[in-house]
Amino acid sequence: MTLDNFLEIGSIWSSSNQFLRKLSKSKEVIKEQLLKHDKPYICLSGGKDSVVMAFLIADVIQHDIDNYNGDIILWGHVSDASYPGTVEIMEEVSEKTGIKLVLDASPVSAFEVLDDSVVKQFGKQGYFFDAIENCINTYNRNLSFIGVRAYESRRRMKAVKAHGMTFTSNVPTFCNICYPLAWYKLEDIAALTYMYNTPVHPVYSKVDTRLKYNCTDEGWIRLGYLTAKDLLNQGSAVFIKRNYPEQFEKLAQHYPEIRNYI
Template identity: 30%
Template sequence: MSLLEKLKPSYIAYSETKTHKQRVQKAKDLIQKILQKHKKPYVAFSGGKDSLCLLHLVYKQNPNIDVMFHDSGVELPESYIQIQKIKETWGINLHVIKSPVNTLDVYKRKKGIFIGAAEDIAFNEVMGMPIKKWSKNNGNDLAFIGLRKEESKKRRIMLCKNGKYFYCKSFDIYECFPLADWKKEDVWAYIFSNYPLENLIHPAYFKDRLVKDPGDIRVSWYCDPTAARFGYFLWIKIYYPDLYNQLTHIFPEIKTFT
């Protein structure tokens, strides 16, 4: 039995608490309020637990909303299966935005996967600009994003400074973060108390040999350099050995983290 399965009863119990119910209601109220302000919003969906909750919350209020999945070419293998499973389950208006460049080639061209320390040197070229171009061409005026303050210091600073709804100059679009104040237990509580979300959990969260909390597992690029210090590449080595061998052949420096 996975750690997530063992913790399921505690998450279900937490879903009945006043704290959790208040956070969920605040997220619903914010989504309702912001939807009234915009003509063509979209939900950014990664396949991870946070974006699953966000998509469900927004979809219940606007089932016709655009859903954007960015295909970097270096997603975890199951992510592609998950997005199709969700499309079949809910009939979402899915837009798959593929990176115009090879992500690993960008890292090679820039002389290394870890150049730039905490900043991902490939993000803007691979993900940032393509999404900005797509949203402009598609006429979108708002992006719902599932980031939470708890996830990192950088995200906490950004959300505390700008709030849960603001105009993002970099992407030339309004952004809304309904889950900003949620904790990991709120995410799992929402998933386990709202059918059929439990059946749509990304398989990566059940690969938990290296973690004390399944919420610490990241559904991200399998070459994500910003997660190296969290044991991410060791996790890739154990659960996705073929991907690990591919990466270390190109970037042997990854072995220093495993």
């Protein structure tokens, strides 16, 4: 799927009854949570889901809540292994939504942590979780908006079925959690992208749809860190080498095994 195809689908799907029902439910849940918790943060990765989520929340604040006075922020974590363009997308989202961006730059190199001799990891544990805990504690956050979608994986589907769209979590520290996009599919994200004319990360324009192994099941590379190992066998190594050759060579220096996936 190309970016143009994605936006074309969004323009059609944005008027569908199925999407409009989901949109109405999302707005209802967002409003309810914003009125319950006065210090929320939006977890912003720069990927398509978190970006449209930020615009959706901004829409609710501007049009569905009279004189909203909560202290809401965008929070983004970046490192030397973030895909090029990530910081710029986060800054553009902040500018267009009017929500302050708190940019958290990792104090350690994600490439250095690739070394198997380093005990502490970077991605969904270790340094990244430390950063989330630090955000919640430093800024006294009591609600986290996260752009998780159930249909992205079996694990996420199981989690959403178990917890629903709102729940509390102690990982990595106590906080109320809201998944406004929990039951959205890709066409719903396309509809929001079209409706709000959101910025789109340049990584999505680089997907080669002729190589199915180069993409997730939905036809897109998953935006995360260049150092993520969990998608190497699904073509992310090929994608990085083809589109970001300098970053690939840096990865290979710290993790030579990546060449086995080419």
